[in-house]
Amino acid sequence: MTRNEIQDEILKIFKDEFEIENPELDDDLGEKYEFDSIDALDLLSRIEELLGSGLTQNEKKQAMEIRTIRHIVDYVERMAAKRS
């Protein structure tokens, strides 16, 4: 997947699952949208589906520091690259 495709998928997940529409790529999701650790774990499940592969515990823990859409897209890009 290209970075743009990844970004589109992530934005779609945010719209459909989290009811967050058109977030700015650098918005702090926790501050602006009350996006919490429960939401982060749900997002990781959706990312696993997107990647077609499980994430390790360590990889999931890395993701828990993420605060913005841009960082999420970076993360998915990295994870996809590791798996290709």
Place this chain on the structure above:
Amino acid sequence: MERRVVITGAAAITPIGHQKDEIIDSLVNGKSGVAPLREDDLLSGYIHSKVFGTVGYPIAYAFDRKYRKTMGPVSYYACQVAKEAIEAAGLAAGFLSSGRVGVAFGSTHGSPTVQRDIYKNFFSRSPTRFSSIGAVDYLKSMVHTTAVNITKMFGITGRVIASSTACATSSQAIGFGYETIKFGMQDAMVCGGADEYDTTTVAVFDNLLACSTDFNATPHLTPRPFDVRRDGLVVGEGAGAVILEEYDMARKRGADILGEVIGFGCNNNGGDLILPSPTGVAEVIRLGLENARIRPDQVDFVSAHATATKMGDIIEARAIHSVYGDHPYVTGLKGYMGHTMASCGVIETIITLHMMEKGIIAPTLNLEEIDERCAMIRHATKLYELPIRIASVENFAFGGVNTSITLKKSE
């Protein structure tokens, strides 16, 4: 210190209606909320009892996603009745978060619907499911999910009591909530219970041969508490919430007082986990009266637990008679809606309050011919226009847990 405890708000989702006027209409017109058991992909095909006390109308939930994300179906019910009861009582947000308000609320299992999904995941051999349990699945399904979704939604920071005693769940919630306020630990409590549609519960009773199976073609004719043709209980779904409040505080703020809780009795049979015990039941009735400091002849109305099982109704009738004789009218409200499990105590309490307000006593639905072994008490067999000044609401659960709540009409 012993303070008076009044009820300042009430809301219910029942098989016979949601709003107060719908529920009263069903009582006055003898309408049943029992319908054919909805099919599911798991157990409904195997169950012999094809009837269920059904909430057959849509509910306009308006919960933000931040609340919905930790809620299974049972918590939707719980939060809706809590919301309506809190609004009816007019409790301010600041008071709700003050630490002086708590929650006593429960359900039989938490959410069996969500639990099934979790287990399906565990046992699935499908390679596409990577995460074992969804982050929030546990929160949606856990036994105390109703109580804590209520505390979350309303910012309630006081005590939480999450009773989970099947049929005695919400009557214990009311009783423990009453004691919490009476003895000064809290000033108000959101009390109640909820249970969602679930075929595993029906299967449990079906396997015990306790469910009604003779009226599958005519669901509205069952259950039949105390009736000669009764053939077992009908499982149902529903929810109810009452706001209990310290009396002086309620009076000073001009709250609408729907009634007063003047006593609570709770005991255990100390023996068989299924059959009710005549001595255990008689004793809990006495405990409820003693706690209220009233005599049996002062009780005008008894809401019987009366699930319409062959033996249960007889044992209860004898116990009622041993304490009360044939003085108070007795109604088995489950005739209208089946056994709404964890929510039956609070729903039956709320219906009793409605009848107190309207000055009526509703009859036991489907009681056409009284079983002579239950005939020693005064059954309500038609609608009466009679005042209820003091009422007793009885409930008994698997495990021999018995409760008796004594209610007094608001002055």
